[in-house]
Amino acid sequence: MAFFFVQMADPQFGMFAFFSGLTDEEVEERRSRQLFVRKAPKKITGFADESRLYTQAIEATNRMKPAFVAMCGDMVHDPSDQSQLDELFRITDMLDDDIPIYWVSGNHDVGDAPTPESLALYRERFGPDNFSFDHDGCHFAVINSSVCSNPVNVPNEWENIVQFLKDDLSRARADGCNNIILLVHHPWFLEDADEGDGYFVIPRDRRKVILDILHEHDASAVFAGHWHRNNYAEDGKLLMVVTGAVGYPLGDDPSGLRVVKVDGAAVTHQYYAMDDLPDSIEL
Numbered sequence: 437m438a439f440f441f442v443q444m445a446d447p448q449f450g451m452f453a454f455f456s457g458l459t460d461e462e463v464e465e466r467r468s469r470q471l472f473v474r475k476a477p478k479k480i481t482g483f484a485d486e487s488r489l490y491t492q493a494i495e496a497t498n499r500m501k502p503a504f505v506a507m508c509g510d511m512v513h514d515p516s517d518q519s520q521l522d523e524l525f526r527i528t529d530m531l532d533d534d535i536p537i538y539w540v541s542g543n544h545d546v547g548d549a550p551t552p553e554s555l556a557l558y559r560e561r562f563g564p565d566n567f568s569f570d571h572d573g574c575h576f577a578v579i580n581s582s583v584c585s586n587p588v589n590v591p592n593e594w595e596n597i598v599q600f601l602k603d604d605l606s607r608a609r610a611d612g613c614n615n616i617i618l619l620v621h622h623p624w625f626l627e628d629a630d631e632g633d634g635y636f637v638i639p640r641d642r643r644k645v646i647l648d649i650l651h652e653h654d655a656s657a658v659f660a661g662h663w664h665r666n667n668y669a670e671d672g673k674l675l676m677v678v679t680g681a682v683g684y685p686l687g688d689d690p691s692g693l694r695v696v697k698v699d700g701a702a703v704t705h706q707y708y709a710m711d712d713l714p715d716s717i718e719l
């Protein structure tokens with residue numbers, strides 16, 4: 437049976453304030469690193485913009501009534517700031533009780549190079565970072581892409597992810613699922629599965645390990661965030677979809693969310709700007 441879910445990424449409470457108050461030179465320096473920050477010369481504090489945007493996203497989701505929400509990481513900008521977390525959870529609580537939300541860990545939630553401590557804290561707050569679930573015959577796997585990005589402090593966690601994904605997808609296919617989708621924070625690649633390494637993608641050697649497992653089990657799509665703008669690429673039949681931010685945009689795409697329709701093995705999707713969110717979705 438066809439269904440749809442809402443994918444969100446990077447509400448990142450605190451990011452508007454973090455990138456405010458920069459001089460023109462500082463803005464240019466960030467842009468040279470592909471961080472296309474806005475000019476906001478006046479320093480602000482708090483997270484009023486993030487609250488407004490995430491509230492819009494949650495209210496529209498309640499109207500659309502998806503099967504679930506996949507929140508693809510960077511829930512807050514600074515995980516040591518309890519006020520950012522409190523605001524995230526206050527607004528999340530407005531989500532209707534019959535719409536589950538699945539948390540996916542981002543680098544701002546667990547660190548660019550996760551440690552045993554940062555992972556333990558994340559798991560306490562959000563639950564497991566590597567898990568899977570099923571909806572109407574479609575299997576969804578979630579893994580911690582920050583560990584895939586840089587496992588130097590937790591090499592065993594990387595080994596665990598590889599084994600988890602192999603076992604999980606084998607079991608899902610053996611159980612007769614009709615589709616496999618991966619939900620992560622980092623894109624595996626932006627243009628081409630063989631492209632070089634960079635801040636916004638998973639390094640090539642570990643990227644290949646994960647892509648090989650996905651291809652072996654005929655996964656149809658990967659949905660990610662992290663780039664704070666939309667991007668679409670393919671590796672054979674596998675779609676690599678990057679979704680713009682609920683919060684601070686780092687490109688031309690406005691803050692928004694994605695609606696993903698799943699009908700058997702077929703996956704279609706559309707990004708909606710926060711000011712143009714639909715009230716209902718036709719399947």
Ligand SMILES: [Fe+2]
Pocket residue numbers: 446448509510542544662663664
């Ligand atoms: Fe982010």
